[in-house]
Amino acid sequence: MKRSALNQICREAQACFTRHHWALPPSPHWDVTDFGLGDFDRYGLVLVNLATEPEYCEKLMYARRGQTTPCHTHARKKEDIICRHGELGLRLWPARPDTTQAQPVTFAVPLNGVPLSVRGGELFPLAAGSRVTLVPGVWHEFAPLSDDCIIGEVSTANDDQHDNFFLNPAVGRFPRLEEDEPALIRLLSES
Numbered sequence: 001m002k003r004s005a006l007n008q009i010c011r012e013a014q015a016c017f018t019r020h021h022w023a024l025p026p027s028p029h030w031d032v033t034d035f036g037l038g039d040f041d042r043y044g045l046v047l048v049n050l051a052t053e054p055e056y057c058e059k060l061m062y063a064r065r066g067q068t069t070p071c072h073t074h075a076r077k078k079e080d081i082i083c084r085h086g087e088l089g090l091r092l093w094p095a096r097p098d099t100t101q102a103q104p105v106t107f108a109v110p111l112n113g114v115p116l117s118v119r120g121g122e123l124f125p126l127a128a129g130s131r132v133t134l135v136p137g138v139w140h141e142f143a144p145l146s147d148d149c150i151i152g153e154v155s156t157a158n159d160d161q162h163d164n165f166f167l168n169p170a171v172g173r174f175p176r177l178e179e180d181e182p183a184l185i186r187l188l189s190e191s
């Protein structure tokens with residue numbers, strides 16, 4: 001990713017958070033990624049780590065229509081994905097999507113704390129205010145169904161270095177940066 005693009009994305013995310021009255025903490029912990037695929041408009045996510053404690057983590061995320069967070073799972077992290085503004089489309093699988101165990105007709109996923117039957121891989125729209133609870137081992141990908149989306153994440157301990165398992169082996173969790181203008185912010189991955 002070019003530094004100029006990264007600067008612009010952070011301005012855009014910040015403006016969207018402000019429009020929707022989400023105040024960021026002083027010195028926000030930015031984590032912007034193109035998942036190493038070099039096509040931020042198709043595979044991109046802006047994350048701000050609001051709280052990173054040994055026992056729990058909270059993030060605020062921003063994505064535009066057309067931007068997918070590629071299919072992945074976590075071995076240890078249990079997370080709630082919360083739609084804070086807009087509408088979020090998720091696809092969920094009970095096991096790795098390219099295995100037969102991922103193809104059962106339905107499996108149960110808590111929606112706002114109430115178990116819901118979900119078909120593996122089916123588009124699952126999440127309205128603003130709603131949350132899904134993903135236990136370790138549930139594979140998931142998501143993308144806004146609205147022009148933009150603010151997404152919350154509340155989870156157990158977060159370890160982005162070691163606890164992200166992507167289906168596509170070409171995915172890298174952090175972007176490669178090309179310096180073409182001064183940095184507006186420093187990413188967590190740069191510290």
Ligand SMILES: O=C(CO)[C@@H](O)[C@H](O)CO
Pocket residue numbers: 047059069072079140153160164173
């Ligand atoms: O877990 C999620 C989204 O499901 C994020 O917190 C990760 O950082 C994505 O890699």
